[in-house]
Each structure stands twice: as structure tokens, then as C-alpha cells.
Amino acid sequence: MTYVDAIRSKTTGISIRNINLSYGPLRVLKDVNLEIRSGEFFAFLGPSGCGKTTLLRAIAGFNTPQTGSVLIGGREVLSLPPWKRDIGMVFQSYALWPHMSVWKNVAFGLEERGQPKVEINQRVDDALGLVGLTHLGARRPSQLSGGQQQRVALARTIAVQPTVLLLDEPLSNLDASLRVQVRRDILAMQRRLGLTTIFVTHDQEEANTICDRIAVMKDGVVQQVGTPMELYDNPVNLFVGSFLGTANILNGSMRSNGREQIFELPCGSQFPVPAGHIDGAKLFFRPQSTRLAMVEDAARTGVVRLKGCVSHKEFLGAAVRYGIRTEGGEVFADIPHARGEAQVPDDHIVGIDIPLNRINYLPA
Amino acid sequence: MSLITKTDAVVRPAFAVRLGRIALGQYASAALIALFLIVFLVVPVLTVITAAFQAKGSGSFTLINFYDFALNDLLRRSLWNSLYVSCMAVLWATVLALPLAYITTRFEFKGALLIQTLGVIPLIMPPFAGAIAMQLLFGRNGSINLLLGDWFGINIPVMEGLSGVIFVQSVHYFPFILINLSTSLRNIDSAMEEAAQNLGAHGFRLFRRIVFPLAMPGYIAGSSLVFVKVFDDLATPLLLNVQDMLAPQAFLRITSIGISDPIGYVIAVMLIIFSVFALWLASFATRGKDYSTIQRGGGGLSKRQMTRVDALFAYGLIIFILAIVLAPHIGLLLLSLATIWSYSPLPDDYTFAHYLTIFDESPQLITNTLIYATLAGVIGVTLGTAISYLVARTKVLGAQWLDYIAMSALAVPGVVLGMGYLRTYYDVQLPWGGSLAAFWGMIAIALGVRRLPYALRACSAALQQVSVSLEEAAENIGATKTASIRRIVVPLMTGGIVAGFVTSFATAAVELSATMMLVQSTANAPLSYGLYVFIQSPAGRGPGAALGVIAVIIVGVCTYLSHAYLERRTALPARDDGH
Numbered sequence: 001m002t003y004v005d006a007i008r009s010k011t012t013g014i015s016i017r018n019i020n021l022s023y024g025p026l027r028v029l030k031d032v033n034l035e036i037r038s039g040e041f042f043a044f045l046g047p048s049g050c051g052k053t054t055l056l057r058a059i060a061g062f063n064t065p066q067t068g069s070v071l072i073g074g075r076e077v078l079s080l081p082p083w084k085r086d087i088g089m090v091f092q093s094y095a096l097w098p099h100m101s102v103w104k105n106v107a108f109g110l111e112e113r114g115q116p117k118v119e120i121n122q123r124v125d126d127a128l129g130l131v132g133l134t135h136l137g138a139r140r141p142s143q144l145s146g147g148q149q150q151r152v153a154l155a156r157t158i159a160v161q162p163t164v165l166l167l168d169e170p171l172s173n174l175d176a177s178l179r180v181q182v183r184r185d186i187l188a189m190q191r192r193l194g195l196t197t198i199f200v201t202h203d204q205e206e207a208n209t210i211c212d213r214i215a216v217m218k219d220g221v222v223q224q225v226g227t228p229m230e231l232y233d234n235p236v237n238l239f240v241g242s243f244l245g246t247a248n249i250l251n252g253s254m255r256s257n258g259r260e261q262i263f264e265l266p267c268g269s270q271f272p273v274p275a276g277h278i279d280g281a282k283l284f285f286r287p288q289s290t291r292l293a294m295v296e297d298a299a300r301t302g303v304v305r306l307k308g309c310v311s312h313k314e315f316l317g318a319a320v321r322y323g324i325r326t327e328g329g330e331v332f333a334d335i336p337h338a339r340g341e342a343q344v345p346d347d348h349i350v351g352i353d354i355p356l357n358r359i360n361y362l363p364a
Numbered sequence: 365m366s367l368i369t370k371t372d373a374v375v376r377p378a379f380a381v382r383l384g385r386i387a388l389g390q391y392a393s394a395a396l397i398a399l400f401l402i403v404f405l406v407v408p409v410l411t412v413i414t415a416a417f418q419a420k421g422s423g424s425f426t427l428i429n430f431y432d433f434a435l436n437d438l439l440r441r442s443l444w445n446s447l448y449v450s451c452m453a454v455l456w457a458t459v460l461a462l463p464l465a466y467i468t469t470r471f472e473f474k475g476a477l478l479i480q481t482l483g484v485i486p487l488i489m490p491p492f493a494g495a496i497a498m499q500l501l502f503g504r505n506g507s508i509n510l511l512l513g514d515w516f517g518i519n520i521p522v523m524e525g526l527s528g529v530i531f532v533q534s535v536h537y538f539p540f541i542l543i544n545l546s547t548s549l550r551n552i553d554s555a556m557e558e559a560a561q562n563l564g565a566h567g568f569r570l571f572r573r574i575v576f577p578l579a580m581p582g583y584i585a586g587s588s589l590v591f592v593k594v595f596d597d598l599a600t601p602l603l604l605n606v607q608d609m610l611a612p613q614a615f616l617r618i619t620s621i622g623i624s625d626p627i628g629y630v631i632a633v634m635l636i637i638f639s640v641f642a643l644w645l646a647s648f649a650t651r652g653k654d655y656s657t658i659q660r661g662g663g664g665l666s667k668r669q670m671t672r673v674d675a676l677f678a679y680g681l682i683i684f685i686l687a688i689v690l691a692p693h694i695g696l697l698l699l700s701l702a703t704i705w706s707y708s709p710l711p712d713d714y715t716f717a718h719y720l721t722i723f724d725e726s727p728q729l730i731t732n733t734l735i736y737a738t739l740a741g742v743i744g745v746t747l748g749t750a751i752s753y754l755v756a757r758t759k760v761l762g763a764q765w766l767d768y769i770a771m772s773a774l775a776v777p778g779v780v781l782g783m784g785y786l787r788t789y790y791d792v793q794l795p796w797g798g799s800l801a802a803f804w805g806m807i808a809i810a811l812g813v814r815r816l817p818y819a820l821r822a823c824s825a826a827l828q829q830v831s832v833s834l835e836e837a838a839e840n841i842g843a844t845k846t847a848s849i850r851r852i853v854v855p856l857m858t859g860g861i862v863a864g865f866v867t868s869f870a871t872a873a874v875e876l877s878a879t880m881m882l883v884q885s886t887a888n889a890p891l892s893y894g895l896y897v898f899i900q901s902p903a904g905r906g907p908g909a910a911l912g913v914i915a916v917i918i919v920g921v922c923t924y925l926s927h928a929y930l931e932r933r934t935a936l937p938a939r940d941d942g943h
Contacts, residue, residue, distance in 0.1 A: 062558055082561040089562045095555035099577045108573075109563030160563060 003126040003161075008194040012073030012163050013038040014059070019068035021051075021058060021220075028054050029065065030220045036213075039194045041187070043207040046217035047243070052200045055217075056166050059198070060089045072163055083112075088157030089166040092173065094149045096141035102128075102152050103137035109160035127159035130189065146174050147182055154186075158193070165190075165197040171206060183210050204244050208232070216240050238362045241284050250283040250328040254361075263361065267327030271304050273361060281361040287321060287334035289358035292344060293351040304359065306331065306352040310344055324352060386845045390758045393750055394766065400747070401769050405813050408784025409776055413636070415787060416629035429626040433634075438608060439627070443634060446610040449529050450595040454587045456534035457541045460685060465545035467678050471670045478682060483539035485689050488920040489696070490874035490892065491536040492599035493912035496899055497695030498532050499523055499604065500705070507695075507709040528604045533597070535688060537590045544586030548579040581650045588646035592639045596777035599876035599892070603899060610635055611779050615880060623786050632780040639775040693916065699909035706902075718906035722914070728887060729894040729911065733873050733918075736808045736890050740872035741865040743812030744819030748864055749857065752824040753849070757832070767820070774817045781810050782881025804888040810878040815868035822867070826860020827853070859929070866926035870919045891915055 014036040021029040029051045036042045044052035057063050059070055061082030070077050077085045096105050106127055110120045128134045131151040141149055150170060157165060170186065171179045187210040190197050201207055207214050208228040216223045216231060216239075224236045228244075235241035238249060252265045254273065261273040263283055271283070299305035308326035315321075319334040320343055333352055344350060419426040433439050468476050486494070501507045503523045512518050522531050552575060560574045598611040607616060614631040621628075670678065700718055702711030722729065751770055754763040773781075785801050792800040800806065830853055838848035854861070876892040883893045891911045898908030 060558075060562060062561075081566065082558070083564045083566045087562065089559070091555045091559055093553065093555050095553065095559035097556060097560075097574060097578075108560070108565075112564035112569070156559075156563070 003123070003130070004193055007158070007161050008039075010161055010163055011038055011194060011196045013040075013196060014164060014198070015069075015071035016055075016059070017069050017071070019055070019058065019065045019070070021054060021063065021065040028220050029058070032068070032220075032222055034215055034222065034225065036196060036198065038196055041190050041197050041199065041210065041212045043199045043201060043211040043214040044217060045201055045204060045207045045214050045243070047202055049219075050217040051220040052202075052217050053168060054220075056089075056168055056198060056200050059164075060087055060166055061085055086160075086162055087164050087166060088160065088162035090150070090153045090157055090168065090170055092169045094141075094153040094173075096149055096152055096156075098141055100140075101137065102133065102139050102141065102144070105141070105152060106137075106156045106159050109156065113160065123159050123161075127155040130158060130193075131155045147178050150174070150182065154189070158195075163196070165195050167197065167199045169200055169202070171201070171203070179206070186210065208244070216243060235284075235360065235362060238282060238284065238364050241360070241362055246287055246332060246334075248283075248285050248287060248331050250331075252283055252328070254279050254281060265328040269306065269328070271359070272356070281363050283328075284360040284362045285354050285358055287332040288319070289354055290331075290333040290335075291353045292322070292333060292335060293353050295349055295351045297351070299351070299353060302356050304354045304356060306354070308350060308352060310346050310348045310350060312346065313343060322350075324350065326352070387760075389846070390754065390760050394754055394760050394763060397747060397750055397754075397766055398762075401766065404785075404809050405773055405776070405781075406769065408781060408788045409636075411788045412629050412632045412780055412784045415626060416633045418626065420624060420626050429630045433627060433630045436627075439613065439631070442608045442610050442613045442631075445526055445608055446595055447638075449526055449533070449601075449609065450591045452530045453533035453537060453594045454541075454590050456530060457538040457590060458545075458587065460534060460538040460688075461542035461545055463681055464542055464685070465549060467681075468546055469549040470667060471674070471678075472667045473670060473675075473678065475679060475682060478686075479542075482682065482686055482689060483542050484923065485539075485693065486536050487539050488923055489536070489692055489912075489916045490599075490876070490919070491532055491597065492603045492876055492892070493696060493874070493895065493915055494536055494692035495528070495532045495600050495603045496905075496909065496912065497692035497699065498535075499528070500699060501691050501695045502531070503528075505707055510707070510709050523604070525606060529601050529606055529609070532600055532604070532692075533594045535692070537594065538689075540590055541583075541586060545579070545583055548582030548586075549575070551582065552578045584649035585646040588642045588649075592642045592775075595638055595642070596635060596779065596877065598777075598779050598880055599896065602880075603896065611777065611877070614779050614783065618783060618786070618881065623783070623790060628783060629787075632777075632783055635777045635780055636775060639777060643775055696909050696912045696916070700906060700913045702906060702909075705905075718910040721907045722910050726886065726894060726907075729889060729891040730914065732804070732888065733890040733892075736804075736811055737869045737873040739805075739808035740811035740815055741819075741868040743809065744815040744868040745823060745861050745865045747812075747816055748819035748821075748823035749827075749854065749861060751820055752827045753853070756824070756827055757835070770820050771817050773813055776814075778810075778814060778875060778877025778879070779881060781814065782878040785810060785882060801882070802884045807879060807882050807888065807890070810882060811872040811875055812868075814875065814878060815872055818871075819864040819868050822860050822864030823857065826857040826864075829860070830856045862929055863926050866922045866929075870922035870926075873918050873922075874915045 014034075016032055016034040016036070019029050019032040020027070032051075032055060044055060046052050054063065058065050059077075061077070061080065065078065068078070072085070072087070077087075096102075097108075100108070103124060106124045107120050110123055115123070124137075125134065128137060131154055133148060133151055133155065136144065136148065136152075141152065144152065150173075167186070171183055174182055183206055186199075199207070199211060211228065213225060213227055214231055215225045218239050224231055224240045226234075231240060232244050235244065238247075241247050242249070250265060252263050255262055255264055262270045263273045264270045265283075293299075293305070295307060306326045306328065308324040308331060310322055311325045311330070312323045313320055314323075315337070316334070317337070319336050322333045322335065322344065324331045324333060331352060416429055417425055417427065419428060464479050464482070467473055468479055473479075499506065502520070503509070504519065504521065506523065509519050512520065521527065556574060556578065557570065560570055565573060596611060598615055601607070601609045601612045602615070606612065610631050614628050614635070617625050617628040617631070698711055699705060701714045701716065703713040703715050703717075705711035747770065751763070751766045754760050755767050785806055789800040789806070794800055794803060834852055834856070835848050838852045839845065843851065873890070874892050876896065879890060879893050880896070883889045886894065886897060889897070891914060895908045895911040895915070898904035898911065
């Protein structure tokens with residue numbers, strides 16, 4: 001069986017159930033429940049302090065939840081110490097041992113498992129080959145670039161053929177220019193190995209571009225789980241919506257005028273609302289869902305019209321982002337930029353058209 | 365009210381002239397410092413080294429002195445003994461320190477403060493003072509052995525010969541190793557350990573493969589320094605009547621045979637060679653291996669909770685070590701207050717007479733100490749500030765060399781420096797009569813030169829904290845170079861300077877290696893020398909111990925003051941970073 005096949009056949013799903021973790025009076029993880037499928041590239045996404053790294057470390061065994069269970073391939077691991085869980089973890093600082101060569105670093109886990117020398121040699125070569133660093137085996141970590149160090153850290157975990165791979169913010173220590181390429185490399189490797197992987201990050205672009213599914217977390221609570229597109233198009237609340245991309249949020253009140261529900265802005269404009277939305281929700285739509293129109297022209301059906309005055313604009317390359325002051329608040333409209341096309345000047349009164357089906361009403 | 369200082373009223377000379385004046389002032393300072401270092405460090409050491417290669421009488425180059433050394437049983441044994449004692453002292457100091465370091469870094473331990481206090485206690489007592497007390501308590505007829513003999517009929521010969529020296533030195537230097545080990549362990553990035561655990565390692569394998577190698581360089585650096593200090597120590601073996609070690613042999617030969625005896629210089633060369641080697645080893649071990657990492661959140665090894673049994677064992681260990689560490693202090697105190705104390709576990713009766721003897725008959729011991737230590741401190745910080753400024757802030761050629769030469773004083777044992785002064789300046793006559801080598805000022809200078817490396821590093825660190833832009837801002841507004849140094853740089857360095865002065869003062873006050881060589885009479889003697897003289901006679905043991913207690917008090921107060929002063933300064937929001 002080849003190296004890749006071995007990993008592919010060994011990998012399993014992860015079941016996280018009812019995890020609660022507190023440090024003294026501080027509750028860090030609250031009733032976390034997640035199902036991660038075998039071979040999936042899964043992200044824990046959220047701002048600093050949301051508990052994503054804590055959850056990752058709980059799976060790895062470096063902290064202990066007060067309640068709950070973590071099943072890896074059906075096996076309960078919470079009662080096991082870190083060295084018995086058969087999980088691979090890449091730390092944010094890579095944690096390469098400076099007193100050992102690259103080769104020794106990668107061989108470490110295999111030596112701990114008591115593998116025969118021949119086997120170790122083979123597997124280290126395979127692992128280094130997989131990350132493209134075969135020629136650097138004799139170097140010390142301090143002699144490597146950041147990107148190379150990260151690949152050694154990856155090779156080190158892959159060498160032991162873990163059931164699951166955990167990555168703790170692997171891109172945050174890299175130069176911005178490297179991040180895009182490195183995340184593509186990580187994705188390619190994950191696809192090739194078919195290894196179940198959890199990726200912790202605070203950067204929504206990273207999560208969106210490479211992960212199969214994302215769990216968005218805030219204050220220790222999982223807000224929503226879904227594919228990047230699901231989360232972007234249909235967020236369940238304002239936090240998820242605005243975390244995953246620029247959004248327009250307008251305050252107003254939900255009312256019923258007998259036949260149907262309407263959403264009324266403070267200025268008086270009213271919009272029909274599909275049934276089933278709750279009080280206290282706010283109007284939510286993406287900048288790229290808008291089109292600008294002349295105020296005199298009538299609005300088409302199925303489109304909501306806001307009126308406003310252009311206060312500033314930013315040229316984003318693919319689009320021009322207009323900041324428009326409306327009676328409901330400031331609205332951003334991303335209008336695709338075509339070569340040579342004129343921009344709407346500042347202080348111009350415009351109409352903003354938003355298709356009804358591109359509007360969400362979301363609680364906070 | 366104007367920001368412009370009174371320099372504005374003076375006619376400013378042309379820019380080039382001012383620049384020339386600044387450079388002239390700097391070069392003049394550098395030259396003065398160089399002169400001082402050459403006269404009081406370089407030349408004496410070189411004299412000693414060349415004397416070892418000179419035939420007695422003729423002065424021609426020869427290696428015969430080294431042959432004589434090699435053929436002499438006593439000297440060969442002395443060399444071996446010195447090496448043996450130094451290595452064993454490091455070993456036992458580590459044995460005492462390792463469990464404590466492990467407990468503080470590995471466990472959540474409420475007694476951590478107690479361990480820190482433990483760490484300071486031995487450091488404030490100079491080893492030779494501790495030696496006397498240890499002899500009384502642990503010697504063949506000391507308190508402990510008398511009690512053990514009565515109760516169990518056994519005798520622990522811990523203070524016999526070389527073992528006595530090893531015992532005293534280990535107890536004195538174990539806090540140094542403790543701090544060193546704790547820091548090395550604490551500097552290990554916790555992710556290093558977690559990564560190893562993630563890959564399957566734990567327990568002893570984890571320690572052996574990851575923790576130990578990462579802590580090693582820091583430990584070697586610290587223990588090399590302890591090795592050098594024990595190797596060069598003259599007073600402790602002498603006071604314990606151990607003469608077959610290198611430093612005592614050098615002293616005895618020079619004082620009995622005279623400064624023309626070449627063997628003494630051969631010994632000096634040996635001392636220098638081994639000191640240099642140990643210091644080189646320290647820098648080699650740490651070069652390119654800065655294993656400490658800067659990381660956010662949670663440095664150091666992960667801490668565990670202690671079980672009941674663990675905690676019991678830990679406290680037991682601490683009490684045991686505390687007892688050993690406090691023993692010399694208690695013993696010295698008792699001896700200073702005792703009327704008669706021999707062949708009994710405790711003194712027969714108590715009195716303050718010994719202290720009165722000191723103040724009545726030999727008050728100059730204390731005044732001399734204060735004068736010498738103050739001068740040594742002043743020399744240390746003045747030169748330290750000047751050299752660090754020249755190196756860090758000016759483009760004076762060769763400034764870096766001043767730093768190197770000043771630091772090389774670390775490798776020069778006190779015995780050797782003393783010998784150097786004697787040999788070089790014995791024939792130099794002072795205008796008011798008497799040899800330069802016998803002048804009391806030389807003692808102060810020798811102490812200052814020995815403290816210079818430490819003071820220099822303290823001043824250097826303090827200067828690094830002061831941003832260049834602060835000086836530049838002063839000059840921009842109109843202050844001359846001298847004024848900006850005087851009014852801006854030096855005041856901002858005060859914390860480091862004071863710390864450097866106080867530690868120089870404290871260590872100079874109890875130095876006994878160079879002092880032993882240079883003191884001509886008790887009129888010139890500081891209290892460390894007085895202690896040595898008094899202890900020789902049975903009647904003088906009490907006053908000698910009283911001097912020891914005074915020495916401990918001086919060092920203890922200085923240590924406390926420098927800590928308190930530094931703590932107060934770091935608590936003030938006086939950060940200089942102007943960004």
C-alpha cells in the first residue's frame with residue numbers, strides 16, 4: 001500500500017458532542033456539537049477569543065473539557081493523554097525542535113512509536129517528498145524560511161500517518177505574499193491524502209477559499225455550520241453575515257399590516273417581508289446585490305428601491321464601492337467596473353435597487 | 365518662558381569645529397580609559413604571564429618553570445584537586461538546585477516564593493565566612509557530628525579536606541545554578557513540549573529528548589561561571605586549611621618565598637588558562653543556540669497540579685535544603701556571640717564583647733571596607749558608563765576594544781591580579797615614600813578592576829534602554845554633547861548605574877583573593893582580611909565571626925536596596941520609547 005493510500009484508508013470522522021469548557025468562572029466553550037466527516041477539510045472560524053483554538057486543543061488533548069465527548073472513528077479520546085490519541089497537530093509557531101535536524105524532526109514521531117529503522121527511513125523520505133523538501137533533510141530549522149518550516153511541521157505530522165490533522169492558524173506567521181500560495185498547497189495536499197483536517201483561522205478569506213465546511217464561532221458558541229457559500233448567502237444572524245464579508249445592515253421594525261408582514265425603516269419606507277421572520281431582526285444585503293438607478297425611473301417589480309446621496313467612493317479594481325447616505329443609514333454598493341465607464345460623482349442623488357430575493361432579515 | 369537654554373546666548377562656533385571638539389573629547393576619554401586599563405589590568409597580567417616564562421635570575425625565555433611544575437608532586441596534586449573541587453562543586457550545586465528548579469517550573473506550587481527566598485540566602489554570605497561556620501557545625505568535632513556521635517555513634521566526615529571545600533562552595537553557589545536552571549527551563553516554548561507529546565512522547569523520554577537538550581546551553585553557561593569562581597577562590601580553601609589547591613599554593617609561595625619565585629607565576633598562568641577555557645566554553649555552548657523563543661501566551665513548560673504526596677515531598681526537600689542553607693548563617697551568628705564554643709554542640713555562654721572588640725580595637729577594618737568598596741563601585745560604574753557610551757554612541761575607533769579588554773578581567777583571578785600588581789609596581793616609589801604596590805589605593809583599584817565586567821554589563825544594558833532619539837532631541841534644541849549626556853543620558857541610566865554600583869560595592873566589600881595578596885598590614889586591611897587574621901587564633905574566632913556577620917549584613921542590605929530601587933524604578937511609567 002502506498003503512503004498516500006495508507007493515510008487515506010486510515011482517516012476517520014470526528015464527533016464532538018456537548019463540549020463545555022470553563023477556566024474558573026470563565027466559560028470558554030458552551031455546548032459545542034459538531035460532526036466532521038471523514039476526509040473533510042473543516043474550518044473553525046471566528047474572531048480572537050471565540051474559543052476556536054481552545055476547541056482544537058481540547059481535541060488534541062492539551063486542555064480538558066468539563067463535560068462532553070470527542071469521538072474519533074468511534075473511539076472516545078477525551079480520556080486519553082495527548083500521546084495516545086493518534087492525532088497530528090501543526091502548531092502556530094511550528095514548534096520545530098531547534099537542536100534537531102529537519103530529518104530528525106520528521107522522524108521523531110516514528111521513533112516514539114518504536115518503528116524499525118528501515119521503516120522510519122522510508123516514511124521520512126515519503127513525508128519529506130510529499131512536501132517537496134527531500135533535499136533539506138540535513139538542515140537545522142533555523143536555516144529554513146518560514147514557508148519551509150511550516151512544510152517540515154506538516155511532514156512531521158504526516159509521517160506518523162495520523163487519523164486526523166489539526167492546523168492551528170498555519171498561515172498567520174507567513175508573509176502576506178506567501179499566504180495565497182501556501183494555502184493552495186495545503187489544499188492540494190489535503191485532497192491528495194484525503195486526510196480529515198481541521199483548520200483554525202480568523203481570516204474568512206482563507207476559510208472560504210479552501211475549506212469544505214466552516215463552523216463559525218463567537219464567545220464559545222457555534223453560530224452556524226455550513227459550506228462557505230451557504231454561510232455567505234444565508235447567514236443565520238448578523239454576526240455570521242458580517243464576519244464572512246462586507247454587508248449592509250439597516251435598522252427598522254417588523255410590522256404587520258393585516259395581509260402581510262412589512263419591514264419599516266425609520267424614514268418611512270416599507271418593504272414586504274416573506275412570512276416567518278421574527279421581531280428585532282434587521283435588514284441585511286450584500287454590496288454586490290445592488291444596482292444604481294436614476295431616481296426618476298420607476299423601480300421594477302421584485303426590487304426594493306432606496307434613495308440616497310453619494311458621499312464617497314473607493315475604486316476596488318473589479319468594482320467601484322460607493323458609500324451612499326440614505327435615510328436608513330450608510331449603504332455600500334459595489335458596482336462592477338467596466339473599462340472606461342464613468343463613475344457617479346459625489347453628492348449625486350441616486351436610487352439603489354436591491355432584488356427582494358437578495359435581502360435577508362437577520363437577528364443580531 | 366522659553367525652551368531655549370542659556371547656550372543660546374553663547375556664540376556657537378562653526379559646525380566643523382564643534383564636531384572636532386566633540387570627537388576630541390571622546391577620543392581623550394577613550395585614551396584615558398585605555399591608559400587606566402593598560403596600567404591596572406593589561407600590564408600586570410602580562411607581567412605575570414611573562415614571568416612564568418622567564419628563568420629566575422637571568423630573565424631569559426625558558427619553559428623550565430613549567431617542567432618544574434610538572435615534576436612537583438604537590439603542584440600536580442594541587443592542579444588536579446582544583447579541577448576536582450570545581451567540577452564537584454558544580455555537580456553538587458546542580459544536585460541541590462535541580463529538584464527545586466523542576467518543582468517551580470513544572471508544578472503549580474504555592475511554596476514558590478519560599479524557594480526564591482531560599483535562593484537569596486546563600487548569596488549574601490561570602491563563602492569564606494560560611495566556611496568557618498560550616499566547620500563549626502559540620503566539622504569532625506562540630507555540632508552535628510557531636511550529636512550524631514552521642515545518639516548514633518556515627519561521624520559524617522563532610523568537612524574533611526577537599527570535601528569541606530566542595531560542601532561550602534556547593535551551598536554558596538547553588539542559588540546561582542537554581543536561577544540559571546529555572547530560567548533555562550522557563551524559556552522553553554511550551555509548544556515544543558506539546559508537539560512532542562502530540563507525536564507520542566511523554567515522561568522521561570520527553571525530558572531526555574526535548575526538555576534537557578533545550579535547557580542545556582543555558583545551564584552550561586551558568587555552570588561554567590560557577591566553575592571559574594570556585595577554581596579561582598583563594599580564601600575558602602585557606603580558611604579550611606586546605607593548601608593543596610592551585611590558588612592557595614600561589615599565595616603561599618609568593619608570601620613565603622617572595623615575588624621572584626617563578627612557580628607562583630606558572631600557577632597563575634594555569635589559573636588564567638582554565639578560567640579562559642571555561643568562559644570560552646560558556647560562550648560556545650550558547651552561540652547560535654538561542655533556544656528561548658518569544659511567543660504570545662504561555663511560555664515555559666506546562667504546569668501540573670501537585671498531589672498530596674508530591675507536595676509533602678517537596679516541602680520536605682525544601683526544609684532540608686533550607687536547614688543546610690541557613691546553617692552557616694546561624695553558626696556564624698552563634699560564634700560571634702559565643703564566649704567559648706568548642707567540643708560542644710552549642711556555645712557555653714553568650715556575649716556582645718566580640719563586636720565591641722571590633723569597634724574598639726579595629727574600627728579601621730570597617731572604615732577601610734567602606735572606602736575600598738565605594739571606590740571600587742565608583743571606578744566600576746564610571747568606567748562602565750564611559751565605555752558603554754563610547755561603544756554604543758560614538759564612532760571612536762577601537763572603542764570596542766576597550767569593551768573587550770574590560771570584559772577580559774573576568775578571566776583574571778583575584779590572586780593573579782594581586783600578583784601582577786606586586787610584581788609590576790613593587791619597585792615603583794611613591795612621592796611620599798613607600799612602594800606603589802603597598803599603597804592602599806591599589807587595593808581599591810584592584811577591586812574596581814575585578815568588578816568592572818559586571819558593572820560594564822549593567823551600564824551597557826541600562827544604556828540600551830535609552831533611545832538615541834532622546835539625545836538627538838536634546839542636541840536639536842541646543843544642548844552640547846556634554847550637557848545632553850549629563851542631563852539626559854546619565855539620569856535615564858540611573859537605574860542600571862545604581863544597580864551596578866550596589867552590586868560592585870557588595871562584592872568588593874567581601875572580596876578576599878586580590879585583597880589577600882595586596883594587603884600589607886592590618887592598618888590597610890578591609891574586614892575580609894581582618895576576618896582571616898582573627899580566625900587564625902582561638903581567641904580571635906569570636907571577633908572574626910563578628911566581622912563575618914557584619915559582612916553578611918552589608919551585603920544583605922546592599923542586595924535588598926538594589927532590588928528595592930530597581931523595583932521602584934520599573935514600576936514608574938518612565939519608558940523612553942518615543943514611538
